[in-house]
Amino acid sequence: QVQLQESGPGLVKPSQTLSLTCSVSGGSISSGGYYWSWIRQLPGKGLEWIGYIYYSGSTNYNPSLKSRVSMSVDTSMNQFSLKLNYVTAADTAVYFCARGGGYDVIDYWGQGTLVTVSS
Amino acid sequence: EVVVTQSPGTLSLSPGETATLSCRVSQSVSSSYLAWYQQKPGQAPRLLIYGASSRAAGIPDRFSGSGSGTDFTLTISRLEPEDFAVYYCQQCGHSPPTFGQGTKVEIK
Numbered sequence: 379q380v381q382l383q384e385s386g387p388g389l390v391k392p393s394q395t396l397s398l399t400c401s402v403s404g405g406s407i408s409s410g411g412y413y414w415s416w417i418r419q420l421p422g423k424g425l426e427w428i429g430y431i432y433y434s435g436s437t438n439y440n441p442s443l444k445s446r447v448s449m450s451v452d453t454s455m456n457q458f459s460l461k462l463n464y465v466t467a468a469d470t471a472v473y474f475c476a477r478g479g480g481y482d483v484i485d486y487w488g489q490g491t492l493v494t495v496s497s
Numbered sequence: 498e499v500v501v502t503q504s505p506g507t508l509s510l511s512p513g514e515t516a517t518l519s520c521r522v523s524q525s526v527s528s529s530y531l532a533w534y535q536q537k538p539g540q541a542p543r544l545l546i547y548g549a550s551s552r553a554a555g556i557p558d559r560f561s562g563s564g565s566g567t568d569f570t571l572t573i574s575r576l577e578p579e580d581f582a583v584y585y586c587q588q589c590g591h592s593p594p595t596f597g598q599g600t601k602v603e604i605k
């Protein structure tokens with residue numbers, strides 16, 4: 379059973395960088411075959427796919443966030459990470475890491491972590 | 498990007514009744530790339546249906562999906578108390594993958 383767990387600061391100041399890490403257990407990122415995604419849920423609203431990374435390091439980002447997003451993967455730690463630059467209050471959301479993305483459905487999700495952007 | 502529109506926004510039903518949720522996408526998508534998720538308060542979404550009509554592992558057969566092209570449906574027969582939640586439709590046939598705004602199934 380694959381499990382994912384997000385970690386990172388719950389509070390980020392405006393204009394700074396949001397950084398989150400997802401730790402994966404029960405499956406190896408380096409075994410390939412899956413994309414690893416970040417998805418966010420704005421307060422009281424729907425879901426927005428941020429982007430995915432493959433074990434090789436290749437990425438695909440949502441064009442709406444592409445200029446501010448970067449993702450990386452650490453296969454030795456079985457983790458992948460998200461950085462979102464120049465955040466504003468509009469980036470306040472619950473951030474989920476997940477397995478899947480691109481043309482694949484999301485079949486495993488982390489529990490989500492609330493990130494608030496505020497001074 | 499492809500817009501996913503779900504209706505109704507809220508469905509008020511009693512346990513034992515049947516829920517019919519609609520999902521419309523702005524561009525035709527292969528059925529292979531249409532999924533439904535269930536989300537309960539404070540939890541992550543859970544995959545229910547993939548490929549428009551295939552149930553994910555462990556999903557009861559009272560959940561069924563259908564449709565093609567631009568119109569898809571999730572049907573929940575014989576609603577159980579644990580089925581009252583928000584349901585999201587997602588298309589992943591066009592990049593970026595997009596989700597609908599959700600349909601809340603609430604107890605009447």
